[in-house]
Amino acid sequence: xxxxxxxxxxxxxxxxxxxxxxxxxxxxxxxxxxxxxxxxxxxxxxxxxxxxxxxxxxxxxxxxxxxxxxxxxxxxxxxxxxxxxxxxxxxxxxxxxxxxxxxxxxxxxxxxxxxxxxxxxxxxxxxxxxxxxxxxxxxxxxxxxxxxxxxxxxxxxxxxxxxxxxxxxxxxxxxxxxxxxxxxxxxxxxxxxxxxxxxxxxxxxxxxxxxxxxxxxxxxxxxxxxxxxxxxxxxxxxxxxxxxxxxxxxxxxxxxxxxxxxxxxxxxxxxxxxxxxxxxxxxxxxxxxxxxxxxxxxxxxxxxxxxxxxxxxxxxxxxxxxxxxxxxxxxxx
Amino acid sequence: xxxxxxxxxxxxxxxxxxxxxxxxxxxxxxxxxxxxxxxxxxxxxxxxxxxxxxxxxxxxxxxxxxxxxxxxxxxxxxxxxxxxxxxxxxxxxxxxxxxxxxxxxxxxxxxxxxxxxxxxxxxxxxxxxxxxxxxxxxxxxxxxxxxxxxxxxxxxxxxxxxxxxxxxxxxxxxxxxxxxxxxxxxxxxxxxxxxxxxxxxxxxxxxxxxxxxxxxxxxxxxxxxxxxxxxxxxxxxxxxxxxxxxxxxxxxxxxxxxxxxxxxxxxxxxxxxxxxxxxxxxxxxx
Numbered sequence: 001x002x003x004x005x006x007x008x009x010x011x012x013x014x015x016x017x018x019x020x021x022x023x024x025x026x027x028x029x030x031x032x033x034x035x036x037x038x039x040x041x042x043x044x045x046x047x048x049x050x051x052x053x054x055x056x057x058x059x060x061x062x063x064x065x066x067x068x069x070x071x072x073x074x075x076x077x078x079x080x081x082x083x084x085x086x087x088x089x090x091x092x093x094x095x096x097x098x099x100x101x102x103x104x105x106x107x108x109x110x111x112x113x114x115x116x117x118x119x120x121x122x123x124x125x126x127x128x129x130x131x132x133x134x135x136x137x138x139x140x141x142x143x144x145x146x147x148x149x150x151x152x153x154x155x156x157x158x159x160x161x162x163x164x165x166x167x168x169x170x171x172x173x174x175x176x177x178x179x180x181x182x183x184x185x186x187x188x189x190x191x192x193x194x195x196x197x198x199x200x201x202x203x204x205x206x207x208x209x210x211x212x213x214x215x216x217x218x219x220x221x222x223x224x225x226x227x228x229x230x231x232x233x234x235x236x237x238x239x240x241x242x243x244x245x246x247x248x249x250x251x252x253x254x255x256x257x258x259x260x261x262x263x264x265x266x267x268x269x270x271x272x273x274x275x276x277x278x279x280x281x282x283x284x285x286x287x288x289x290x291x292x293x294x295x296x297x298x299x300x301x302x303x304x305x306x307x308x309x310x311x312x313x314x315x316x317x318x319x320x321x322x323x324x325x326x327x328x329x330x331x332x333x
Numbered sequence: 334x335x336x337x338x339x340x341x342x343x344x345x346x347x348x349x350x351x352x353x354x355x356x357x358x359x360x361x362x363x364x365x366x367x368x369x370x371x372x373x374x375x376x377x378x379x380x381x382x383x384x385x386x387x388x389x390x391x392x393x394x395x396x397x398x399x400x401x402x403x404x405x406x407x408x409x410x411x412x413x414x415x416x417x418x419x420x421x422x423x424x425x426x427x428x429x430x431x432x433x434x435x436x437x438x439x440x441x442x443x444x445x446x447x448x449x450x451x452x453x454x455x456x457x458x459x460x461x462x463x464x465x466x467x468x469x470x471x472x473x474x475x476x477x478x479x480x481x482x483x484x485x486x487x488x489x490x491x492x493x494x495x496x497x498x499x500x501x502x503x504x505x506x507x508x509x510x511x512x513x514x515x516x517x518x519x520x521x522x523x524x525x526x527x528x529x530x531x532x533x534x535x536x537x538x539x540x541x542x543x544x545x546x547x548x549x550x551x552x553x554x555x556x557x558x559x560x561x562x563x564x565x566x567x568x569x570x571x572x573x574x575x576x577x578x579x580x581x582x583x584x585x586x587x588x589x590x591x592x593x594x595x596x597x598x599x600x601x602x603x604x605x606x607x608x609x610x611x612x613x614x615x616x617x618x619x
Binding site for chain 2 (some may be wrong): 109291294
């Protein structure tokens, strides 16, 4: 099921969606000329939209902010004071298929049959996912073709090449609700197959367990990896977090917060007695890659945790390319 | 599967969070009363809290002191009415926890993880190997066995401590030794010079005992080097990897398999553990 939207009416369509909820879309930030997901302030902001490249930062902060209060407490009488969860209705527009699949992975992790993360769930239930289909891969580092992506969105917009229309694919009942906002436009119903994305880069194998002791890991990472945690900050599926108490200077009121954490930091595995389970950089780097490609499919089924957006490769200050590394191992170089 | 705590169709397996009336958030600790406080040896403190919640031996609670943080503490009892927590004051939270008095309230989340599968061991003989505060979770196992003694064969306990002052639950152990519920073998690795008792590591006594692996399971809890050494000496006695159950220790924050801190290869210590069969994680390299 889907609709056809004339390209000239795209802005009108977005204005209708914007009405009544917070609208987040990829825009080019003026101060540093970087494309990021930002909340648009009004209709005039629509001119700032930018689809030329994949946004540098992912949209994961709208699901789990970098700093999120879990509850507030009173330290003196050891009581919880405020545990209310607030969530705004948001429309995330312009997510590529890789980022949409990252949302699917987050959902599997945080809303599972055994435990449900209340804070994540509240944010997630209020978010509408509106995708933007990549006709051509936005970056030379993309490798999503080899990561078994699925269709996971409420709406998906595809700029039909060589035609005057944008095809809107409805992927869920939530998407149907969203389309009601644009009823005024009287869009034509249409059905079209959303094709697979072809990317320049490919990961040759997912079966990398046999390469765990390959000397190339040590050779590449020990000399190059700085443990700067840039890759885990950029990654759309890296959702590890830390929980700590932050007490104010009156030593009475405080907040239990959670913040993003990174498996690339040494502190990540510290236990009492100053013992570290992954003390060296190679072990930490390998843990990230193996969690994404090997461990995660073992727990949740055959889809890897990596969605192939290529941000960790693009953003790495020392240009560590794990896809190239694995491909070289596979080729026996 | 319905919840044993609230009776509704939620899929939690009986957590304090659900026993409490009303909606309690996943990260919100629940208030429980401290019934008893007791010093165990020179280092450890026992806190008995009033919490009626089903649990397996080997599971753990997340203990909160607001303003200081949260720490995982394993359960050292098996009872329907109370829960014993043995605290070794080594970190900021644990140092604060032991300052509480009977009648005060403690904030808990849990119980979390999978404990020792006691039904699985029915009609078998057991060996318990504990090191230092690793004896505390095994005390839960012993409580369980003492209440279901007819289902188990002979039980040997090998407990190792640094010095005699560290040993915990002396009174209970002495009672059990007297009535023959368990057979005890102690080892003290760093005793004072005047000490006249068994010295050295537990591994020595495991090897000396010459126990066969026929119809026997082993439960080990202690520091990682000690567990590895104990497994090695069990191997010399002919034990297989699938007869050994160990309890792992990792840094953990959420205890629900989300924060990622406690991951060993593809397994979360908090959710899939902390008790693992040795052959499940023997090859684990992460």
